[in-house]
Amino acid sequence: MxxxxxxxxxxxxxxxxSFESHFSAWKSAFKELFNEEIAPFPKFHSGKSPLIIAEYFCSLIDKQAQTEELYLLKDSHLDKYFKVxxxxxxxxxxxxxxxxxxxxxxxxxxxxxxxxxxxxxxxxxxxxxxxxxxxxxxxxxxxxxxxxxxxxxxxxxxxxxxxxxxxxxxxxxxxxxxxxxxxxxxxxxxxxxxxxxxxxxxxxxxxxxxxxxxxxxxx
Known part of the structure; x- marks a missing residue:
């Protein structure tokens, strides 16, 4: 062949x-931004863009207006607290x-x-x-x-x-x-x-x- x-x-x-690398950054960013614990990660969002995932997490607490803020904060946490x-x-x-x-x-x-x-x-x-x-x-x-x-x-x-x-x-x-x-x-x-x-x-x-x-x- x-x-x-x-x-x-x-x-x-x-x-x-990299699930732990990403989810720990989502958790810490969510906590910093909203002072709340984040919901479990939904399997149906795996592979999707971080902006869509940020929108999902914000929608659960009716904070869709802060979607971009969460997305950017998660990105900075992913870099700052990088987990190999x-x-x-x-x-x-x-x-x-x-x-x-x-x-x-x-x-x-x-x-x-x-x-x-x-x-x-x-x-x-x-x-x-x-x-x-x-x-x-x-x-x-x-x-x-x-x-x-x-x-x-x-x-x-x-x-x-x-x-x-x-x-x-x-x-x-x-x-x-x-x-x-x-x-x-x-x-x-x-x-x-x-x-x-x-x-x-x-x-x-x-x-x-x-x-x-x-x-x-x-x-």
Whole structure:
């Protein structure tokens, strides 16, 4: 089998488990702004832009007017009280494999650019092309994130059908599908059935199994 032309990666839930990093920043920012404890994080908002998540938390206490204030404060807390996220299996293996095969790859996430840069730096990851939520006019589930990343890696529209996109959320899977690329599911939070129904063409527990699959296909 011929390997895909390019590989695009979501970040949270694919490369790292960053739930604690993000939620602790939401909690401390919410407490500072409203002097109240925040509600549990809703699964249906996973992968969505931080502004949508901020709006959700503010709506629970009827403070929608302060959505942007919470969003900006959370971003500053994420940076100020930065917690290195947990690296998920297979990241180093798959990036080494792609580098060896000279296949372009990069990150497009709805997380903020500073969090992505901090994480990549502290975990010493081999990613040089990184896009965060501030880089898009329309974050995922719109396809802009993946189209921008693919273009930055040197791809044109005709290549998109040969590009894999690793995603763990339904939001991101939709974005990849709308971009005309091949969504590949990672089982961090949704079931194989849910990911396939959203458009994932293959599903793996982690990037480690995806790497092993690619190695086998190359033989």
């Amino acid at each position: 011929k390997l895909p032309k390019g590989f695009l990666f979501d970040f949270d839930g694919v490369i790292v488990n 996220p947990e690296l998920l299996p297979g990241v180093r293996e798959i990036t080494a494999f792609l580098s060896e095969e000279k296949i372009p790859y990069g990150i497009a996430s709805n997380a903020t650019k500073q969090f992505l840069k901090n994480s990549v730096h502290h975990l010493a990851l081999n990613f040089t092309t990184i896009f965060g939520v501030q880089d898009y006019d329309k974050p995922k589930p719109a396809p802009e994130a993946y189209i921008k990343l693919a273009n930055a890696l040197g791809f044109v529209n005709a290549d998109f059908k040969d590009i894999w996109v690793f995603e763990d959320s339904l939001t991101g899977t939709t974005a990849a599908k709308l971009a005309g690329m091949i969504p590949i599911g990672i089982l961090t939070q949704y079931t194989e059935k849910e990911l396939r129904e959203a458009g994932s063409q293959l599903v793996f527990p982690t990037l480690l199994e995806a790497y092993q699959y690619l190695q086998h296909q190359k033989l």
